[in-house]
Amino acid sequence: MNENVETLNEEKIVENIEKTKKYTFRKLKACDIGLMTSLIKKIGINKLSNLLKSDDVKSAISGIQNNKETEDNSIMMLIGATVITELMQIITEGYENYESELHKLLSNTSDLSLEEVQNLDFDDFFEMLFDFFKKEEFMGFLKRVLKLLNITD
Numbered sequence: 001m002n003e004n005v006e007t008l009n010e011e012k013i014v015e016n017i018e019k020t021k022k023y024t025f026r027k028l029k030a031c032d033i034g035l036m037t038s039l040i041k042k043i044g045i046n047k048l049s050n051l052l053k054s055d056d057v058k059s060a061i062s063g064i065q066n067n068k069e070t071e072d073n074s075i076m077m078l079i080g081a082t083v084i085t086e087l088m089q090i091i092t093e094g095y096e097n098y099e100s101e102l103h104k105l106l107s108n109t110s111d112l113s114l115e116e117v118q119n120l121d122f123d124d125f126f127e128m129l130f131d132f133f134k135k136e137e138f139m140g141f142l143k144r145v146l147k148l149l150n151i152t153d
Contacts, residue, residue, distance in 0.1 A: 022120070023110045023128055028137035032109055036141060039101040043090060048145070051086050083142060084133045091129070106132060 040048055091098055106128055107114040120128065132138060 021127070021131075022124055023106075023112050025110050025132065025135060028109060028135060028141070032105070033141075035101060035105040035108060036138075039098060039105060040145075042098050042101055043094075047090065051083065051090065054082075054086060084130065087133060088126075088130065102129065 091102070095102075103114055103117045106112070107117045109132065110117070110128070112120075117125070117128075
């Protein structure tokens with residue numbers, strides 16, 4: 001029995017090592033705004049605005065605003081999680097329309113070349129995309145977009 005447990009633990013360790021991310025992101029900079037804006041244009045400002053004004057986002061905002069003790073970062077994290085989920089859905093549905101901008105953005109902000117990003121397997125690519133959207137700087141960018149669209153204060 002102990003032998004089976006040890007074998008399972010060794011397998012889990014090997015599996016975790018294999019799941020180590022194949023990329024690292026650098027901090028986002030002003031030079032990245034162009035690619036992010038290009039992606040937003042491709043998605044469509046109306047589609048993004050509708051996403052940011054969706055019932056799920058409004059519900060997240062009002063639910064947190066009713067709790068006065070919640071910190072601003074918590075608000076943005078909940079709103080961000082809701083938006084990321086919906087943004088991932090939009091990107092998945094229209095991937096062929098955003099493919100070039102996504103690949104360039106991920107390549108320019110990571111340690112992977114454009115070709116390496118293009119050749120990532122499905123799971124790694126979507127994990128990388130999700131990790132990008134979770135970046136603190138992206139959330140800051142999102143916060144400013146929300147303010148510009150008069151969705152938050």
